[in-house]
Amino acid sequence: MDRSLSADPESKISISGARKRGSWITFPFIIGAFACLTLAGAGWAANLIVYLIEEFNVKSIDAAQISNVVNGGSNLVPIFGAIVADSFLGSFSVIIISSCISSVGLVLLALTALLDSLRPEPCEDGSSLCQTPSKLQYAVLYGAFVLASTGMGGSRFTLATMGANQFNKPEDQGIFFNWFFFTFYFVSLIGATAVVYIEDNVSWGFGLGLCVAANFIGLLIFILGTRLYRHDKPQGSPFTGLARVVVAAIQKRKVLLSSKSEDYYYDHDTKPKELAAPMSKRFRFFNRAALKAEGDIKPDGSITKPWRLCTVSQVEDFKTLIRIFPMWSTSIFLATPIAMQSSLTVLQALTMDRHLGQHFKIPAGSILVIVLISTAIFLTIIDRFVYPLWQNLTHKSPTPFQRIGVGHVLNVLSMAVSALVESRRLRIAHAQHHQDQGSSVVPMLALWLFPQLILVGIGEGFHFPGQVALYYQEFPTSLRSTATAMISLIIGISFYLSTALIDLIRRVTDWLPDNINEGRLDNVYWVLVVMGVLNFGYYLVCAKLYKYQDVEKVVDESS
Known part of the structure; x- marks a missing residue:
């Protein structure tokens, strides 16, 4: 395995010391740190809506909006982190600083669960009048969200960049990325299930304390490998x-x-x-x-x-970025309905029967892991069976445009299924309302939410890899290291757009009251279906007009 360090005239380390830096010896430290930091982030972010509703008496739609803003911020920060790392500080310093910031944020968040003075009084059973948080309580809570999401976003993709920089051979970098994304999905699944279950059934303080511990252990593991890392020098953004x-x-x-x-x-x-x-x-x-x-x-x-x-x-x-911008914008409007669906599905789950057997109840915040599971499973199926079958039938590999297009179609189908399931849930809720005024839980299994989430997961298995392939292929060489992070930027913007769209719907309709059993959430999903169809038409026009970049030579477009 080649462990040589790229020539650096300003390096003060000896040649023998340089040869020991980088390569697979750094892998356990980088992937271990990433696993712990991901566990810490998934453990609190996945259950954010439930925490706001149950512990801070935040109304359901408002909790979904706050969650969208926090998730949007954590997905926008990686872009700024990459710019700072490339231009000024380098990846190592950005990871250290980001991990420390997230530690402070998680400590504050854990304190809101442990100290009664940092939370409002709990609502009385059956009462609709609940004490709202004070300005100080809101300040501590929002400060914790800002710090925790900023730190999480700043370290996530920067760790991927630093890990890839430890290798000289593209095949080694490819193996690293495979492990990186496998770790991300696997650990996110653990955080969104095990940690969320502890928060719901043991205590919020203990669950958030585990997040603090995981973040600290991740930072410690990363620091332990300092002498082994190949440190990249800032080259300017x-x-x-x-x-x-x-x-x-x-x-x-x-x-x-x-x-x-x-x-x-x-x-x-x-x-x-x-x-x-x-x-x-x-x-x-x-x-x-x-x-x-x-x-x-x-x-x-x-x-x-x-x-x-x-x-x-x-x-x-x-100019290349300008050319690809319309295509990129279609991905934003593809991700926005998914962002809306993720928060609204949690609210639906809170009103449904989440029992599996007599002794186990699915945490509402864990319902979205179905997307992670289905994406992970169907990525393998798509790669091993769908694409080879496609190639045998057409004698061509599917293009990035075709992969993304399939994702668009599956996204529209998912929103249509969401609308149909919600219509059924509302009918049952209204029938129950006439019989029993006291219960807000609809006698309908939360398993009904699985098909729509599975469709989203399958769609992500098509359009996310397709987008990465497209951006890496079409972006200028100087921006290829940023191309993969564009997915994070798309997700971040989509969460903010979903927040704005939900707010607009609340202003002009009565479809999203605080009690969704009294609203028309199914109509919201039908609106997303219409948006998806229009966006798919826009996508087809952009794909038809787009000309692939000639990477072999500069083309005179005036000819």
């Missing part, structure tokens, strides 16, 4: 170069464009005879960013003012 394209193009907006290649800046090592084809004319406004002007270049060929002149490759990279 590629997003800075993209921002420079916009600024430079605006500054030169009045400059006339040229059709000559030599009038554009490639880089100071490129000779005129080696110039590539002329810049593409698509989105040609941004070509001005690479147009050379007097005073832009130093005598040695380097740029005088980086925010006034960019290279042709930076401009073309920026």
Whole structure:
């Protein structure tokens, strides 16, 4: 196994010491730390809605909204973490800082469960008048959410990047990623079942205390491997170069464009005879960013003012992102119904019979693990059976667009099934209301929620890998390390959009009251079906018009 360290003129470690850094010797420390940190995050995030309702007297829809905001934040943070790691601190420092932040947040969250002064008085049985949390209690609670979600998001994908950087060979990196995602699904499953069960049936303090312990152990395991890691040096974020394209193009907006290649800046090592084809004319406004002007270049060929002149490759990279943006936006509207469904399904489960036998009751926060299980199972089935069958029938491998398209269809079917199941639940709830005024639990098994969650899981098995493949293939080379993190960005934005959509529905309809037995949640799901169909049509148009990036050469789109 090659354990050599990439040449680094500024490295102060000896060659013999460098050879001992990186490779598989670091695997137990990185994957062990990731497992513990994931367990800590899944243990509190999966049961967040139930905690807010039962311990803080938050109304059901409001609890779902808070959960969406927290989940959205934890999925947006990885992008900022990647930028900070690439530009300033490096992956190691970002992981350490993020883990410490999440530790503080989890300690605060555990204290809200352990100290009565940090929680409102519990509601009396049968009473609709419950004490709301004080400003101090809200401040501690929300502060804990911010710190815990920020720390969790900051370490999650940064650990993946650092782990892959320990290897030189692509096949070793591929094996690492396989273990990374297996660990993520397996440990998330444990957190969303075992830890959630402890929180519901033993005590919230003990369950959240386990999350604190897991986070601390993960941080300790990571620190123990410090002397073995290959530390990546910050190279500067590629997003800075993209921002420079916009600024430079605006500054030169009045400059006339040229059709000559030599009038554009490639880089100071490129000779005129080696110039590539002329810049593409698509989105040609941004070509001005690479147009050379007097005073832009130093005598040695380097740029005088980086925010006034960019290279042709930076401009073309920026155009590539613009080209893929419509396709990327369809994924946001694909994930938004899933985000809404995840929180609303927990509320449905709280009103249904969750018993399996006489002695076991499914925690409401654990109901969503069906998505994780079905995704994990069908990823194998899709890879081993569906794709080979597809290839035998069509003599071609399915394209990323086709995989994502199947995910769109399954997503619409899932929302339709959700609407039908909710219609049945409401009929039973209304029939029960006329017979028994006292019970809010509908005599309908929560197992009825499984089909819709299984369909979501199968859909994710198609569209998430398809999106990763598409972004990795189409994104500029300088942004390929960020391409996989785009999934996290999509999920984060979708949670915020789902929050806004739920709020809009509550404002203009009476479908989502605090007691969903008195509302029309089935209508909400039908709205998501319509949105899914429209978004699928939008997706088909984008896929039809999209032209794959030619990775072999620069194409002159003006021809």
